[in-house]
Amino acid sequence: MKSFLLLVATTTAAVTAFSPPIHQQQNRHAPATTGHHHSNLATGHHQPTTSTPHPSSALHVSWWDRDDESHHAAMHHNIMRTDVRNFLTQRSLQSFIHLCIQCRDPHTVKWLEDFGGWVNLENFHGTGALNVTTFPDWSAVFMDMMREKDDVVVVSVRKRGQRAGGLSKNNPYVEEECYDEYNIDIDPPSLANRILSVREQIAEEWVADLDALRLSNDMVLESYNEKIKTARITEEAEAAARNAECDDDDDDSYESAERFSAKDISTGAFDRNAMYFLRNSNAFTEKSPSMLRQGNFDLLCLLATQESIHRVLRDYVDAGCRHEVSFQWFREFYVERVTKFFDGNQEHGSADNFLEELLLATPSIKAADNGKMGLVDPLRIAEDIIATRSKVAMEWKEIVSCAKDDHSIVRKELLEKQMLKWGQRPATPVEPEPTTATADDKVEIFGEFQ
Numbered sequence: 001m002k003s004f005l006l007l008v009a010t011t012t013a014a015v016t017a018f019s020p021p022i023h024q025q026q027n028r029h030a031p032a033t034t035g036h037h038h039s040n041l042a043t044g045h046h047q048p049t050t051s052t053p054h055p056s057s058a059l060h061v062s063w064w065d066r067d068d069e070s071h072h073a074a075m076h077h078n079i080m081r082t083d084v085r086n087f088l089t090q091r092s093l094q095s096f097i098h099l100c101i102q103c104r105d106p107h108t109v110k111w112l113e114d115f116g117g118w119v120n121l122e123n124f125h126g127t128g129a130l131n132v133t134t135f136p137d138w139s140a141v142f143m144d145m146m147r148e149k150d151d152v153v154v155v156s157v158r159k160r161g162q163r164a165g166g167l168s169k170n171n172p173y174v175e176e177e178c179y180d181e182y183n184i185d186i187d188p189p190s191l192a193n194r195i196l197s198v199r200e201q202i203a204e205e206w207v208a209d210l211d212a213l214r215l216s217n218d219m220v221l222e223s224y225n226e227k228i229k230t231a232r233i234t235e236e237a238e239a240a241a242r243n244a245e246c247d248d249d250d251d252d253s254y255e256s257a258e259r260f261s262a263k264d265i266s267t268g269a270f271d272r273n274a275m276y277f278l279r280n281s282n283a284f285t286e287k288s289p290s291m292l293r294q295g296n297f298d299l300l301c302l303l304a305t306q307e308s309i310h311r312v313l314r315d316y317v318d319a320g321c322r323h324e325v326s327f328q329w330f331r332e333f334y335v336e337r338v339t340k341f342f343d344g345n346q347e348h349g350s351a352d353n354f355l356e357e358l359l360l361a362t363p364s365i366k367a368a369d370n371g372k373m374g375l376v377d378p379l380r381i382a383e384d385i386i387a388t389r390s391k392v393a394m395e396w397k398e399i400v401s402c403a404k405d406d407h408s409i410v411r412k413e414l415l416e417k418q419m420l421k422w423g424q425r426p427a428t429p430v431e432p433e434p435t436t437a438t439a440d441d442k443v444e445i446f447g448e449f450q
Contacts (some may be wrong), residue, residue, distance in 0.1 A: 010265060026414075031379045041124050046051075046255055050288060077132060079415075080132040080136065080137075081128060081132060082303055082306055082307040083137075083138070083308060084300075084303065084307075084396045084399055084400065085137070085138035085399060085400075085403075085406075086130055086132065086135070086137070086138050087127055087299070087300075087303055088138065088199060088203060088206070088400060088403065089130065089135075089138045089139075089141055089199065090127075090129045090130050091143075091202055091292065091296050091299070092195055092196075092198045092199035092202055092290065093112070093116075093121065093129075093141070093195060094121055094122055094124070094129070095198050095290055095291060095292050096112075096194065096195045096198050097109050097112060097113075097121055097122045098122050098291055098292060099198075099291065101122060102291075107153040107155060107158060107184045107186075108186065108191070109122075110153065111151060111153060112191070115144075115145065115148065115188075116130075116134075116141070117134070119162065124345055124347050125295060125298075125299065125345055125346055125348070126299070126343070126344055126345050127299055127302055127303045127306070127342070128343060138406075139406075139409075139410055142192045142195070142196065142410050142414075143413070145188045145189070145191060145192040145195075146188060146189045146192050146413065146414055146417050147188075148188035149186070149188070149310075150185065150186065150187055150188070151186040152183050152185055152186065153184040153186060154181050154182070154183055154184075155182045155183075156179040156180070157179060157180050157181075157182065158178075158179050158180075163314050163390075169437075174337075189414055189417050189418055189421070190412075192414060193411070193414055196407050196410060196411065196414075198290075199403065199405050199407070200403060200407065201290055202290055202296060202415070203400045203401070203403035203404070204287075205289065205290060205293060205296070206300065206396075206397075206400045207397055207400055207401050208215070209293075209296070209297050209300060210300070210394075210396055210397040210400070211391050211393075211397070212297070213297075213300065213301055213304060213389075214390050214393040214394065216272075216273045217386055217389050217390055217393065218386075218390065219271070219273060220355065220386055221382075221383060221386060223271040223273075223435075224269055224359055227268075227269065267357065269355075269356040269360055272349065272352050279380075292350065295348075298348050298349065298351075299346075300385065301351045301352075301353040302342065302346065302350050304351075304389050304392050304396070305351040305354060305355070305385070305389060306342050307383060307389075307392050308332055308385045308386075308388040308389040308392050309386050311392070312330075312381070312384045312385055312388055313327065313330065313334070314380045315329060315384070316330070321372070324368045324370075324372060325366050325367075325368045325372065325373070325374030325375075325376060326374070326376055326377070326381060327378075328366070328368055328369065329364075329366050329376045330376075330381050333358070333361070333378075333420075337354060337357070338402065341353060341354040342354075353387070354356070355382060355386075358378050358381065358382045358385075359379060359382050360378075361378035362378075363375065363376060363377050363378065363379075364376050
């Protein structure tokens with residue numbers, strides 16, 4: 001099958017910033033309709049065509065109530081959605097596409113996006129770009145790519161000099177525009193091998209980045225408490241000054257608390273030091289960082305926060321009536337903000353933005369579905385999330401440190417595919433047949449070291 005790529009100048013296609021890369025509904029392995037794909041001739045940058053986005057939806061939440069038949073399917077979906085290995089594959093694909101665009105190779109980018117059903121994958125800043133139904137585990141992308149047959153991208157370039165000599169555009173004697181076609185070979189197994197190498201490099205970086213995440217995570221509550229202490233001292237000093245000037249005291253405590261909340265939102269509920277720790281760790285490394293490392297780190301913090309939220313919710317469910325009120329309140333709080341902070345294309349710092357909203361939420365008395373009353377303390381919930389996020393960072397560090405070993409199985413199959421392509425059969429180990437010595441043999445048998 002040949003894919004056609006027409007290189008002519010065109011305007012940038014409008015791509016919605018809200019929706020994630022869309023997984024197209026047609027069969028990914030079905031023959032694509034032949035057509036023209038527009039690119040910018042001057043820059044070589046890939047210009048994806050406009051597509052109708054699917055509405056961004058929240059994660060499956062039926063398992064939280066445990067009264068739905070799809071309990072196991074929803075639980076599996078949530079686990080795969082926040083699996084760091086799947087996310088590592090996503091970022092390796094995005095980094096590789098970014099590299100291809102920088103090297104003026106939009107043809108490979110188009111083939112990859114057609115293969116996965118993605119649109120504008122390079123510019124997507126989010127954690128859910130891979131369809132966990134189409135690609136159920138981290139290696140599915142590479143396995144499917146290796147099974148693809150060799151492809152050819154046909155590039156059509158308009159011939160130059162057709163209107164030389166001052167002929168006008170509408171001159172009836174000018175022949176119709178003609179194009180030269182060039183064939184660009186696409187070798188899917190080779191692409192899979194190159195993307196695996198990118199995945200290994202990013203995994204090595206994440207081993208250090210997760211340490212930076214854990215260090216910054218441990219300072220969130222300390223910074224928050226310090227800001228509260230400083231704000232209270234400032235408000236008390238201002239209240240004393242006002243009382244000295246005017247004997248009229250109008251409930252300074254309520255005014256102080258209200259003004260502190262407004263000030264806290266404008267200046268930040270805590271110091272955001274994650275990027276500082278990342279830059280500090282980069283200063284002591286010999287290797288150059290990958291091109292999208294800061295974006296990788298920001299999204300890694302976001303995914304770790306979402307995984308921690310899911311674990312805290314599961315712990316509240318397992319705790320039963322002791323955390324029933326807190327569970328129902330936090331579930332509603334999280335579901336209302338899934339599309340704002342976690343699903344789709346996100347802005348940098350979304351993980352800190354979510355924690356800030358949670359820390360600034362007002363404690364309240366709530367009633368559970370069974371009528372039980374209880375106190376909801378958002379600060380305590382934030383403490384549970386932060387403590388869980390440290391555990392997640394340590395677990396993920398162990399997982400990504402084994403990425404190179406995980407690739408050995410994929411690379412073995414890749415080598416077998418390439419050998420079959422070259423006309424050679426993979427060598428299979430043959431066990432030697434046992435031999436017995438007889439008196440007629442003229443071969444002397446010696447010991448191992450004789």
